[in-house]
Amino acid sequence: MTDEVSPPARTRTGRPPRSEQQKGELRTRVAHEAVRLFAQRGVTATTGEAIASAAGISVRTLWRHFPSKESCVRPFLDEALTGAAELLRHWPADTSLVDFLRQCYAAGVITPPGDELLTVLALMHREPALRTVWLEVHEDALPVFAELLAARWGASARSLEVRVHAATLNGALRAAVEEYERDADPREDPTACIFAHLDAALSAASRGFPT
The missing domain is CATH 1.10.10.60 (Homeodomain-like)
Structure with missing residues (x-):
């Protein structure tokens, strides 16, 4: 054998x-x-x-x-939204989102946007193809924000209420950045401008729909 x-x-x-x-x-x-x-x-x-x-x-x-x-260009956009999600993981249970972000801004823990990200935002104004990528990034961010909010509230990320709040948060972030991109002034601090728009957007969302 x-x-x-x-x-x-x-x-x-x-x-x-x-x-x-x-x-x-x-x-x-x-x-x-x-x-x-x-x-x-x-x-x-x-x-x-x-x-x-x-x-x-x-x-x-x-x-x-x-x-x-x-x-x-997605890595720079993904990095910005990943940073936002990471910040939200430290949101205290006894503090409103608006107050928490104001505290973060005052403490200087909100990361300023890099030059590449600012360039992408400026290009989006005249390059529709880049705006499409921007919208795709926000679409991908929705389930991430839903999971964060669901964990905070002990709810399902698939529940309608959680998804509505995730969409509101996502929309506020998007609207704040687009508002900055539309009226950007190179003489002003980008972080301060974007935060001011975000604060206004979230404050409007927290008041609910006007009657």
């Missing part, structure tokens, strides 16, 4: 898979170059090939991480 010989183990060929950290760094690098090129040339005149070349990657790698050239 002869001993069975096991087949040799398959070895992986090609480039090893990237870690999550490496993927994040790559996406940020692509986003940085995309924003720079969009600001210089406009979205229409900027190709995916140009973005990939500027970021030092292949076009194939670019499309593996981003479905379109416009979506290359």
Whole structure:
């Protein structure tokens, strides 16, 4: 009787898979170059090939991480909404949302928007394709806010009341940023302006519909 010989183990060929950290760094690098090129040339005149070349990657790698050239700006938008969600996780149970955010602003714990994010917001005013990405980001943020509010109230994230409040919060954030984007004054502090609009939006929401 002869001993069975096991087949040799398959070895992986090609480039090893990237870690999550490496993927994040790559996406940020692509986003940085995309924003720079969009600001210089406009979205229409900027190709995916140009973005990939500027970021030092292949076009194939670019499309593996981003479905379109416009979506290359998403990391900066996602980062802003992720920061908002993280801040809300520290919202005390005995404090209203408006008061909590006012306290955060006074304490200087609200992260100022970066230059790339401000550039994206400015570009949205004249680039409809980037506005579409902005709306997609807010659509994806809805379930995140619903989960946060549901956990706070001990309710289901699928309940109508929770989803309405999540949509209100999401809408207030969106309206505040769009109000800033529409009337941005380079001489004013972006953080102060956006917070003032957000404070006004949430205060209006807390008063409910006018009779």
